[in-house]
Amino acid sequence: MDLLLEGFATALTPENLMYAVIGVLLGTAVGVLPGIGPAMTVALLLPVTFSVPPTSGLILFAGIYYGGMYGGSTTSILLNTPGESSSVVTALEGNKMAKSGRAAQALATAAVGSFVAGTIGTLLIVLLAPNIADVVVKLGAPSYFAIMALALFTVTAVLGSSKIRGFIALFIGLAIGLVGTTTGQQRMTFGSPQLADGIDVVVVAVAVFAIGEALWVAAHLRSKPLDVIPVGQPWMSRDDWGRSWKPWLRGTAFGFPFGALPAGGAEVPTFLSYITERRLTKHPEEFGKGAIEGVAGPEAANNASAAGTLVPLLAIGLPTTATAAVILVAMQNYGLQPGPQFMDAQPKLVWGLLASLFIANTLLLVLNLPLAPVWAKLLQIRRPYLYAGILFFASLGAYSVNFQAFDLALLLGIGMLGLAMRRFAIPVLPLIVGVILGPRLEEQLTQALSISQGDVSTLWSEPVAVVVYIVMAILLVGSVVMSRRTTPPAPTRTEDASMDVNA
């Protein structure tokens, strides 16, 4: 504890505080913009390591990392344009909330949830970093395959009222995930090197959500009067708080371990958190129409995962995300080498960094909470201008993923797919899940099988994998029993599909 207090003394010097502020501002800005992520920002700022002392430099980078996780939610909620792959799930309920005049509440629950998760996560780093890091490397490809399979299995919960439409979406997503040369063979790349690295999930999400929606609205502009977005309350009500705090904690519980796992990442826990909240909620009728739990949980999950990432980074020098990898490069530029002795050898730096994470979190809350109602006013802009703005940011985001005009064509193509999906009432979440999970599932499977030289029994050779398969079996049996007892709800989304768009 003394060490942490000393850390605060380091982090609270005016200079370091300034770097923390710059970091969170910059992080929020790049988080807001789709395509530009914290990893690229930190990489571009690497040259500052030549002129700024190590502690300040790392505080700046950590601020960018946390800020990016906050900022990603803003455009998800307001514009249905996810800034980062980890805030794709936020758009599902968040944007629906915004459209019913509850944008401020959605932004606030995201901000407070991120704060809660970031703070708990940072606390967990302090407690756990020295101990759990050695455990995480024991997990191999078979365990990850099992975890990914479980995540894919749970997607059945969100297929929607029409199972066949849900599966159509899922398989379109898996097909998009197949594009690329990850297996060494060219698959659906049509010989184009631009497709060799696969299609970025941010491009897919922005296209399906933002472009699809803009086209949908444009198609209806003349035939249908625009719904006016009501002006809601600026702050979260007591009820909102009551409905948010449990999802925050559960989201944290999902996010932190996934962040600490080398192949965990931030997307899978947001998705698992969403499913869980949907299962546990007392307001199931609100899901799909703007349930606050569906924003609170995933937003907590992605911030907790950012904190989790720092555990293996600090404890054994193992970067688990792109941003962590670039931060590691920065540390090496300083001649610092994270590892088992790092926390003992560099107490001032490590504890200063951890303290600055608490500070960054607080700064982000102070910055974002009052801004929520301000951002929400953005939706009062007249619809044609608003959608012009959305299209602009969507294109900018897609372009900045790879700086290639080719991605803009891709964006429009998949945007048309998004329009078609709306027209035929095909849910988008299974598609996004397919794009995210498909390639990862495959990667872990090929890795496991090539290490075992094709021996399938390797898949249940690790204890974690066995446990996960048992959980899956229980869920399967449970859902069969449940569906026998209750009659399925009547389909509700068919009105959309029967609507004529050829106006």
Added chain:
Amino acid sequence: MTSSARKATLVALVLALLAGTAGCGVTRGGDDPNNRRLRMMIPNSPGGGYDLTGRAAVKAMEDDDITGRFEITNVIGASGTVAMQRLMNERGSDDVMLTMGLGVVGAVYTNKSKATVDKATPIAGVVAEAEGILVPADSPYKELSDLVDAWKKDPKGVTIGGGSSPGGPDHLFPMQLAQEIGISPRDVNYISYDGGGPLTTALLGSKIDAGMSGLGEFQGQIDNGSLRVLAVSGAERLENVDAPTLMEAGVDMEFLNWRGILAPPGITEEEKAALVEIVTEMHGTKEWKAALKRNGWIDNFSVGQDFEDFLEEQNDRVASTLKELGLA
């Protein structure tokens, strides 16, 4: 109006960032040879090996006023194939260069691209990095000969991990090593990991038998003894790693992951000479020497016929290895 002020700040920050990454206004070469605006293409994302090399070279050139300001563009895609194609499309432009290296040579073959490196104009070879052969601390392989014996006995049973996709340096190295000790590359069980981080995880968890990679990202684990280096691939030992070279360990080969600079095809001899001159001048600067030291790069500078021969030899060697594997 705090809201608009805040928005303006955000926009300004974002624009500054965008200007830094994408760079928009291209001012083509001015008349003053010492103050030309040039462009440097980087074939992967910021923070990667090519990026560090290219940006270090550009910084040295700018700081010493060897030439005017540079515009740096990261042309990302297919391990450099997209950037090579872009270079081909710049035929005749005398103001653009591409930082590339061994991985790009291989990637154009595995991606079946026509933009092979022998079509570009070679400018200079700049740096090289040795690969290392890593095993976990509890591995039964104490010396390189242990690994070689086990590998020869059961080539498919020994799993080799690397941080690059097929065609990249970490993939080419074990393949050429296998060829050297009499194992068919087709029998090598190569597991491709997405960079140094995942490879470290696999090694620490003893999921694979050996890893082959540049050693920069592994220094912490090497120093604390959780990973052991059996050999390094260069002609000389590395300063901060206590391991023999391949030659010393009884395998008669040398392998370097090198990086260099190319210009588009179709430029005149004078235009080429001008670019060679500024890169040569860059090589003499203090900044560059410091960058070499900081990054642990081997100074592998060559220009003119030397570099052309080297490039041709590497291109042929990579092509033959990948053809044997059926990847080219």
